[in-house]
Amino acid sequence: xxxxxxxASVEQLDHPEWRGKPVIVGGSAERRGVxxxxxxxxxxxxxxxxxxxxxAKRLCPQAIWTHGHHARYRELSDQVMAIxxxxxxxxxxxxxxxxxxxxxxxxFSRESPIDICRRIQDRVSRLGITCSIGLGVNxxxxxxxxxxxxxxxxxxxxxxxxxxxxxxxxxxxxSGIGAASESRLSEMGIRTLGQLAAQDPERMRRAFGVHGxxxxxxAAGREESVVRASDEPEEVxxxxxxxxxxxxxxxxxxxxxxxxxxxxxxxxxxxxxGLAGTQVTLKLKFDIYHTHTAxxxxxxxxxxxxxxxxxxxxxxxxxxxxxxxxxxxxxGVSGFDGARPRQMDLFAGDDATPDGAGAxxxxxxxxLRALSVATxxxxxxxxxxxxxxxxxxxxxxxxxHTLPMDGRD
DNA sequence: TCTGGGGTCCTAGGACCC
DNA sequence: TCTGGGGTCCTAGGACCC
Numbered sequence: 001x002x003x004x005x006x007x008a009s010v011e012q013l014d015h016p017e018w019r020g021k022p023v024i025v026g027g028s029a030e031r032r033g034v035x036x037x038x039x040x041x042x043x044x045x046x047x048x049x050x051x052x053x054x055x056a057k058r059l060c061p062q063a064i065w066t067h068g069h070h071a072r073y074r075e076l077s078d079q080v081m082a083i084x085x086x087x088x089x090x091x092x093x094x095x096x097x098x099x100x101x102x103x104x105x106x107x108f109s110r111e112s113p114i115d116i117c118r119r120i121q122d123r124v125s126r127l128g129i130t131c132s133i134g135l136g137v138n139x140x141x142x143x144x145x146x147x148x149x150x151x152x153x154x155x156x157x158x159x160x161x162x163x164x165x166x167x168x169x170x171x172x173x174x175s176g177i178g179a180a181s182e183s184r185l186s187e188m189g190i191r192t193l194g195q196l197a198a199q200d201p202e203r204m205r206r207a208f209g210v211h212g213x214x215x216x217x218x219a220a221g222r223e224e225s226v227v228r229a230s231d232e233p234e235e236v237x238x239x240x241x242x243x244x245x246x247x248x249x250x251x252x253x254x255x256x257x258x259x260x261x262x263x264x265x266x267x268x269x270x271x272x273x274g275l276a277g278t279q280v281t282l283k284l285k286f287d288i289y290h291t292h293t294a295x296x297x298x299x300x301x302x303x304x305x306x307x308x309x310x311x312x313x314x315x316x317x318x319x320x321x322x323x324x325x326x327x328x329x330x331x332g333v334s335g336f337d338g339a340r341p342r343q344m345d346l347f348a349g350d351d352a353t354p355d356g357a358g359a360x361x362x363x364x365x366x367x368l369r370a371l372s373v374a375t376x377x378x379x380x381x382x383x384x385x386x387x388x389x390x391x392x393x394x395x396x397x398x399x400x401h402t403l404p405m406d407g408r409d
Numbered sequence: 410t411c412t413g414g415g416g417t418c419c420t421a422g423g424a425c426c427c
Numbered sequence: 428t429c430t431g432g433g434g435t436c437c438t439a440g441g442a443c444c445c
Contacts (some may be wrong), residue, residue, distance in 0.1 A: 027413060034413050036445095049445085052412040095445050178443050209419070211442095237417070244413060279437090288412055295438055328413085 001120065002143075003080065003097035004130045004151035007068055008039035010076055013128040014069075022047070022063040029054040031246045032327070036068060040151065076127060083123045087116055092227045100139055102227040117154050125152070137162065139225040140218045144173050162221025167194030174218060176211065184208075193219040239275060240332025241265040242283060248325030255320065258329040259312045260305075266331055267305030268376050276301035279335035280308045282315040285328035294318045297335070306368035308333055 003009070007025040012018045022042035027033015035056050038047040045060035056063070077096045084091045088109070090102040103113040117133045124131045134145025136157040144166065145155040157165045166173075171193060172182050184207070190196050197220035204212030217223050241262040249255050259282070270276065278298045285291045294315040302308055312331045320326065378387050 029410065032410090032412070036413080050412080054410055055412085098445080176443070180442055211419085240415070242414060291440085293439065297437065330414085
């Protein structure tokens with residue numbers, strides 16, 4: 001099941017005056033943004049997801065533009081997932097607007113899968129949004145089927161007809177095949193899933209690694225997939241924040257401020273999730289095609305931006321030469337395995353170990369940790385942009401964007 | 410005026426260990 | 428006499444997804 005133009009549909013649900021009009025959810029053209037979702041009315045002008053906003057604006061200047069309301073999307077998504085869970089016990093949510101569910105005849109119910117899907121669509125429609133559903137013997141077939149007829153489509157691929165259904169479709173229809181694989185396959189003369197299905201798996205393994213043989217099997221509709229119940233959320237492997245600036249940053253001062261800013265966002269999220277990691281990554285994007293990263297391993301896990309932000313600043317020297325323009329700055333923390341968030345020992349003496357490498361944090365480090373926790377609370381109550389370090393305001397970007405929106409902002 | 414942000418997974422080379 | 432093989436960890440980059 002896939003929700004149709006989800007973010008844009010929610011905006012039209014919440015703003016009746018926007019219904020029937022082109023609506024675009026995404027970043028603004030002036031701030032180097034891209035389209036997140038376009039309503040069907042906007043798609044008629046050629047606007048689609050991931051399109052640069054300046055281009056979308058050119059194609060459809062009259063579109064209504066919004067940055068979106070993620071909490072509201074989450075709320076509706078939860079209601080949709082609750083409907084699925086009510087209809088069948090085995091539901092695997094894969095994103096905010098997509099889920100697999102198992103309605104194998106006779107497994108959980110004697111009812112026809114088609115009837116169950118029709119009822120799901122009715123119930124979702126009553127929330128004020130619509131969904132499309134694909135029915136098939138495995139996830140690959142079902143997902144591709146769900147995209148064939150939109151909006152509010154129900155596409156059924158009967159067992160035994162998978163090969164014929166998939167064969168004429170472009171290889172790009174298979175999730176996992178993106179622009180790069182598509183062009184490499186094209187060089188090999190492979191353009192359709194039918195052609196891909198006919199390949200020698202070993203040849204494909206040499207060309208595409210472990211994905212190769214799997215691709216052939218999936219293209220033939222013969223993959224065996226399992227719908228995994230998503231009761232316990234997948235274990236998080238990394239937490240990062242990044243920001244693209246309306247104008248490139250060029251000075252060390254600006255870059256260090258930007259690192260401080262994204263580090264604080266990441267630190268806040270780490271503490272909220274109860275995670276502390278041992279690996280710090282700094283990411284710089286110089287232009288659309290050139291991104292570089294540098295990582296460093298820490299001696300002990302941290303969730304404090306004062307610790308990993310300082311490391312990120314040190315990593316700057318390996319990536320950046322004075323004067324080069326930087327369009328994006330990102331900081332991430334990973335390496336959570338086995339690492340519990342370090343409990344601060346509030347009673348340890350300051351002189352137990354020298355500052356820096358020791359197991360006992362210095363009083364300064366503890367003060368900074370306390371500061372982080374206090375700012376978390378303020379951001380939680382007043383929003384993530386409510387508070388910043390003066391030091392971090394030095395980049396020329398205007399961080400306090402004005403959203404042309406309603407009360408929820 | 411000229412392509413986001415949050416992730417996951419895979420590959421590959423080098424250091425290092427036994 | 429003159430340099431193996433298997434494994435792990437670290438680092439960097441890239442493809443891909445929504």
